[in-house]
Amino acid sequence: MTLHAMQDRPLVSVSDLSKSFDLSAPFLNRLIERKPKSFLRAVDGLNIDIPRGKTFSLVGESGCGKSTVAKLVVGLHGATNGKIRFDGTDLTDLRAADRGDFRRRIQMIFQDPYASLNPRWRVRDIIAEPLRSFDITSSSTEERAEVARLLELVGLNPKDGEKFPHEFSGGQRQRISIARAISSKPDFLVCDEPTSALDVSVQSQILNLMRDLQDEMGLTYLFISHDLAVVEFMSDYVGVMYLGRLVEAGPAERIFAAPEHPYTKLLMDTVPDVTMARRGRVPVVGEVPNPINPPPGCSFNPRCPLVHETCRIRSPDLLDRPGGAVVACHAVAEEGASPSDATGKIKAGGV
Numbered sequence: 001m002t003l004h005a006m007q008d009r010p011l012v013s014v015s016d017l018s019k020s021f022d023l024s025a026p027f028l029n030r031l032i033e034r035k036p037k038s039f040l041r042a043v044d045g046l047n048i049d050i051p052r053g054k055t056f057s058l059v060g061e062s063g064c065g066k067s068t069v070a071k072l073v074v075g076l077h078g079a080t081n082g083k084i085r086f087d088g089t090d091l092t093d094l095r096a097a098d099r100g101d102f103r104r105r106i107q108m109i110f111q112d113p114y115a116s117l118n119p120r121w122r123v124r125d126i127i128a129e130p131l132r133s134f135d136i137t138s139s140s141t142e143e144r145a146e147v148a149r150l151l152e153l154v155g156l157n158p159k160d161g162e163k164f165p166h167e168f169s170g171g172q173r174q175r176i177s178i179a180r181a182i183s184s185k186p187d188f189l190v191c192d193e194p195t196s197a198l199d200v201s202v203q204s205q206i207l208n209l210m211r212d213l214q215d216e217m218g219l220t221y222l223f224i225s226h227d228l229a230v231v232e233f234m235s236d237y238v239g240v241m242y243l244g245r246l247v248e249a250g251p252a253e254r255i256f257a258a259p260e261h262p263y264t265k266l267l268m269d270t271v272p273d274v275t276m277a278r279r280g281r282v283p284v285v286g287e288v289p290n291p292i293n294p295p296p297g298c299s300f301n302p303r304c305p306l307v308h309e310t311c312r313i314r315s316p317d318l319l320d321r322p323g324g325a326v327v328a329c330h331a332v333a334e335e336g337a338s339p340s341d342a343t344g345k346i347k348a349g350g351v
Contacts, residue, residue: 014047014049020080021042022037023040055237057224058238066226070222073222113197127151131146131147171198188220188221189221243289247327250324311330311331316329
């Protein structure tokens with residue numbers, strides 16, 4: 001394989017990924033009440049490619065499946081269907097004994113820095129845990145030096161390693177979480193709303209730190225967030241999810257400059273706009289349907305201002321759009337669009 005081909009291959013490739021959760025009542029209850037099993041389809045046929053060294057963000061309202069995707073990618077949940085490939089290797093059916101190197105190369109930053117750190121461990125042990133698990137350091141002296149280096153790298157003092165998590169603010173705790181995540185020298189970080197529990201003034205510091213680390217270490221991010229201002233700052237590519245499905249995706253500049261799906265426009269309208277440039281848009285009303293019993297056809301049709309009969313019957317396919325984007329909308333398709341490829345993915349490298 002040539003160097004150019006290796007650079008073009010995405011680091012992470014998700015194909016037709018689905019995850020269903022069984023929410024059924026106990027068997028005896030269902031037998032007495034004559035009720036069928038009940039399933040929640042949290043992720044439904046997701047297809048994305050994440051190029052090396054780039055940030056792909058998933059956005060959407062709470063309950064749309066973003067965090068489930070994050071847990072699927074890092075292996076905290078098993079997929080119901082579909083494939084997750086990392087650096088060309090299919091991780092979906094990989095045995096636990098063969099996951100060692102991939103666990104080192106794939107790490108996660110969690111949403112709540114207060115809950116994700118062991119309160120009984122000193123910071124030095126929290127950061128050193130991956131070093132010990134993956135035999136990255138060969139002696140206690142080397143381990144202490146590496147922990148001190150990591151603390152400095154995330155903007156903390158090496159002496160902070162002797163403290164416990166409760167002695168730090170929320171932003172400092174998230175810095176500790178980041179230091180732990182990068183201690184194994186990963187290639188890929190899954191960031192599940194890493195700044196949503198922090199004050200706005202602290203958010204910018206953490207986001208700048210994450211971008212600096214990405215540039216310095218060549219990291220690839222899957223960034224989960226509902227904050228569009230954060231997403232716009234961090235992202236190279238953006239995917240918009242609704243009830244477990246990808247409804248629009250593409251390069252971040254393209255999605256923010258010219259969103260096409262009515263749901264994407266709804267999300268954009270939630271961003272404060274002092275110019276009032278979006279005043280003429282038709283407002284979207286209603287609430288997210290019950291994900292256990294979603295509406296037939298396009299799942300957004302009960303709230304969509306552009307809905308017509310086809311939307312209530314058939315779910316739309318992802319269609320290629322100008323600027324390297326894809327969108328799943330019957331109204332957009334009627335305006336004229338070519339069917340996307342077999343997977344409907346955002347291609348590595350952009351357009």
